[in-house]
Amino acid sequence: MDPSGGFAQFVRGLGGEDRVLLEALGLARGRGLPKGDGVWTAIAEALDPSGSSFTERDIDALLERATEYVAEDFEHHQTVYRLALPEFVRSFDASFDDSLNDGFDDGGIDERHTPITERLIGFDGELPPYSVFNLAGHAARGGAAAWQLLADHPQILDRLDPGSVASQAMASAFGVFPLPAEIVGVIGAAEPLHDLPPHDRIGLRQLSAARHANTPIPRELDQPSDHATWTLRWALLYQRQPHLLLAGHTGGVTALTTFPAPDGRTSLASGDGSGTVRLWTPPATTPHAELTGHQGAIHAITPCEGDETQTLLATAARDGTVRIWDPTTATEVANFPGHGGYGAFTLTSIPEIGLVAGSKDGKIRIWNPTTSPVDHSTTDHQDSVQEAASPASIPDISNPAAVPIADRGIPAQHRDGRRHPDRGASAQGAERESPVPDGEHAPDGVPVSDGVPVSDGVPVSDGDRVSDGDRGTSVPGADRRVRVRDIARRASAAYLELTGHTNFVSAVTAFQDSRGATLIASGSYDGSIRIWDPATATPPSALGVVSTASTYQDADGRELLATGDSYGGIRIWDPIDGTLLIESTDVNRHITAMDEFSTSDGRRWLATGDKQGGVLIWDADGNYVQSVLDPQVGGVTAMTVFQCPDGTPRLAIAGRDETVRVWDPIAATLQAELPGHSDGVSALAVLPDPDGQPLLAVAATAGNIRIWDPATSTVRTTFPLEGVLALCTFPEPDGTPFLAAASTDGTLRTLTLSGEQQLLTHPGTIFALTSFSTPDGHLLATATGDGTLQIWNPATSTPIAELPLGLFIASITPIGNALALTSPDGILVIHPRIPTWAVSSWGRGR
Incomplete structure (x- = not known):
């Protein structure tokens, strides 16, 4: 006996509007449709070719007539309704399978779900729970066209449950048709996206799309979320293909x-x-x-x-x-x-x-x-x-x-x-x-x-x-x-x-x-x-391990981004859109450090240090000019540039022989030697002295930060800190210079020449550190080994933003209003969106 026989007769006896409401119930995803938030009526309106409008009163009338065929259920803290038996559902959806494993549904394409997807995307205001968890299910049954509709509305996509989007997308499209980059971005970062509030998912989704869908520049670049902590400007990364x-x-x-x-x-x-x-x-x-x-x-x-x-x-x-x-x-x-x-x-x-x-x-x-x-x-x-x-x-x-x-x-x-x-x-x-x-x-x-x-x-x-x-x-x-x-x-x-x-x-x-x-x-x-x-396999990247970066001005005065990698590649990029402007791959050395400098005639230069101990000078057109350091001193571990009071440039270079050497990069002559740094040097930074003389902060691997006067080769002061991996400097509004030091034990300190110290509690080892300016003051950015980037307000010693990038960050370089990050996985440029209220004025908390 066919248990759906009576149901089929009941359906034939219904009027057109009641039948459409019942069909909407038959096409429901999840455990059923709620009655009171407009979802059921919206789906019915998407299905009705006559363009009728439906109300909650229409639903009540149907439920009264269809009592024996409709069951109540509970999902996402609300009552929902569904057809009571799978046979009833199959009257409207012949491919329905009530024994789905892991939520996968490979029942094929049903074009009715495309207008349903479009209608649910058009909801105004807060999304109802049904849409948050089940809109992706409708897109899955609608096929490629429905997924594209959802990708074209990233502000809706970011409000959906990432796990539902990922599982439904993989079930419906994996191995069958390509998915839009926005959907692939959710698949690649479903777990960390779930831990973020919907308004702050845009940056991580964009980064995941760059990594998993080979889309360096997001489509919604000019339409960022008003409340997002950060967005991606562009990224060139080793590809990680979506897979089961x-x-x-x-x-x-x-x-x-x-x-x-x-x-x-x-x-x-x-x-x-x-x-x-x-x-x-x-x-x-x-x-x-x-x-x-x-x-x-x-x-x-x-x-x-x-x-x-x-x-x-x-x-x-x-x-x-x-x-x-x-x-x-x-x-x-x-x-x-x-x-x-x-x-x-x-x-x-x-x-x-x-x-x-x-x-x-x-x-x-x-x-x-x-x-x-x-x-x-x-x-x-x-x-x-x-x-x-x-x-x-x-x-x-x-x-x-x-x-x-x-x-x-x-x-x-x-x-x-x-x-x-x-x-x-x-x-x-x-x-x-x-x-x-x-x-x-x-x-x-x-x-x-x-x-x-x-x-x-x-x-x-x-x-x-x-x-x-x-x-x-x-x-x-x-x-x-x-x-x-x-x-x-x-x-x-x-x-x-x-x-x-x-x-x-x-x-x-x-x-x-x-x-x-x-x-x-x-x-x-x-x-x-x-x-x-x-079909998703990609060619191997030629970038190598991108280990260092620097800003770089070309002959026209444009601020560009320079990067060096483990293959010896030196590249100059447009920081706005990631266009590769200059490329040199003939060095055949592992680049470990780089910095730019200018000469009195206004010309700009780039210095690069490598693991083999060489330092090369390049002109604004990317042409190699000369070498200024004998490779026999060991690999370059740190490098920075400063200018003497008379405007001549100096290049401070730390090698594996525990000595910092100061060179004239144009004349290629050694100006000073600063020895005695146990187990080598991990970081260098330039700290301006109040009298205008540049000082050099040197962090030794075995411990201590020494402040040197390179003009006299003498130590001004010493900070007994161990395990310092990164240094940077920043000024207070009154011009007082501060030094920030990040250590392997997770501590981040700010120091002054007078010996004042302030400790910022930080989880995990800090591998990269920089300071950058905003209209409201200077901030610090740190990167830890777990792939998290944090933005700090040094005035209040508190973090004001946390970015779960999921990538190991080797260096952070401020460029314009963005941050350029290098990683073993490639290069990315992000735009932090720090609200004014988060940047407290200097002096508070000190």
Whole structure:
């Protein structure tokens, strides 16, 4: 009996307006529609082709007539209404699924939800709770057009629940169609956005879009929120592609494969170092089953055929066994021992032959996964077997001993210098070196942990090429990136990258989801599995690690931004829109410091210091002029510029030999030496003396800040402070100079020449510090290791703004009314929007 039969008859008997109100209820997202805040009537008006208007009285009349078909529920602190049975909902939405996992809805596009999205976006005033949590659900069903509508109204987008936007966007669009940058920005920063008030989400969303959607300049640049603490002007960052994160492993993922689920979808099986195998069915992000029994790390997993075309899973582990599992019941059905002390390291299932396992002892064993063990072993290999042949490479299937091992190929070079074999077809980490007992060394001298070579605590892989499909070839690697060799785009880039893992990528495979989208799954020693859309892969950045920046005036007097990076790149940018004006990549040195200066003839110059100990001088056109420092003094750790009373420039340079040297940068002559800074110098700053003589503040790594008079090479005063990483200076309104010092213990102090100190409590180690001016006074900006930028009022010793950037900031450079930040992830320029009331007048609190 069809339980919806009576409902269908009831619907046919309704008038047009009542039917539209009921249809709105059938298309509701979440647990249902509220009655009293205009949402239900708004959705009905979006659905009604006649353009009728609806009132709450109309809803009451419908509820009275439809009592047996409508149920009350409760969501977001209010009563909501929904159709009582899933069969009733399917009368209006045939794709409705009442067994959704993790809130994912891949029911396809329903164009009715696009006008619903548009109507809900048009709400005036405060958004109702239904819109905050469920508007994204309507956009998901509306498809690309509906998501674009929402992206075109960022002031509404920032008021929605970020988690709902992210989950609905990934469920509806991931691998199917590209999302607007504004939506991708929410996906990439959903968790930190949730912790911010809606009015202050714009800057972080813009930054996330620059990082995850490759949009350096936000579309709403000229329409910032009136109440936002900060907005992004532009950013050039290493890309981090949106992806699904499958978390559940307690250790590193060591093996990964795909297999067909009974319902026709593609499932994943992953193994880890503890011997546990977990089963997943994306887009669900939690495992639906675990296979336990192995007593050592999983080396390989492969699907194989059971009786009557049943799909089984074969796993090989360090305990020396190969086990066969039924994934539908999560039970072990067979166990094949005898693979030596380290077990089989590769598995493949070959039709009409069986399960083929290659082991450390140099043998290949062939098993029938549905019968008792029969060992067909080859004994030609004197060392470990790391890759098994594909069926196409087997010349004689009647003779198991004739099964060849795939040729390791000609060693090739990754960009990072690591070698990898040119061939291979396993997604199970077969690219690793032969297993070696813990504490011993692989043949190349690399220490080994759990049989895997380790370098600086991170497992190292040769990076075999492992899976290919119609969208490229996936390559795992030890640099924590998945590379995609895309034939169609090879002319513009040697390879593309997918970045997000935080440790060695151990396994990669490709599969098609239920909508036919080709996706990439990767496993890593960070304990995660990540699902990627290969269409979002991007070329590698040529920026290197951007470590330092400075303002820079060109010949026309424009204030520009200069940056230096670890590849030796020196670039001059337009700070307004990020246009690259000048680029020099011929230095081939790691730039560690830079500053600008002028000469008496009005010409502007740029000085750069590098890790090799050189200091180079550049003219306003970006041309290298000369070197002023012998590289033999060691790498440059800090550098600053000051002018003598007669207007001639001086360049103070700190090297690794614990001495600060003062140079005439134009004549390239040494003017003074300031020695005795234990363990080197971490920071320099120029502090004007009341009599007009420039003084030099020098922070030693081992402790103490010394104030030097460079004209006489004498110390004026010493502050016994340890662990100072950054210095800057700023004046009070009466001209009194102050020095700010940031330390590794999280303290931020302001100091005067008379010895007065004021402590600003600061959470975390401060790695970057600067002062900048506003119309109402000077402020301090600090950056900590957790990616937080804080703005401080030194007059009141209190923070007035906190910006959760999520990026490690290496330097902060004021430029105009903006702050330029450099990071290992790239460059960004932000506009702090500090209200006047937050900048107290000087003298208060002192």
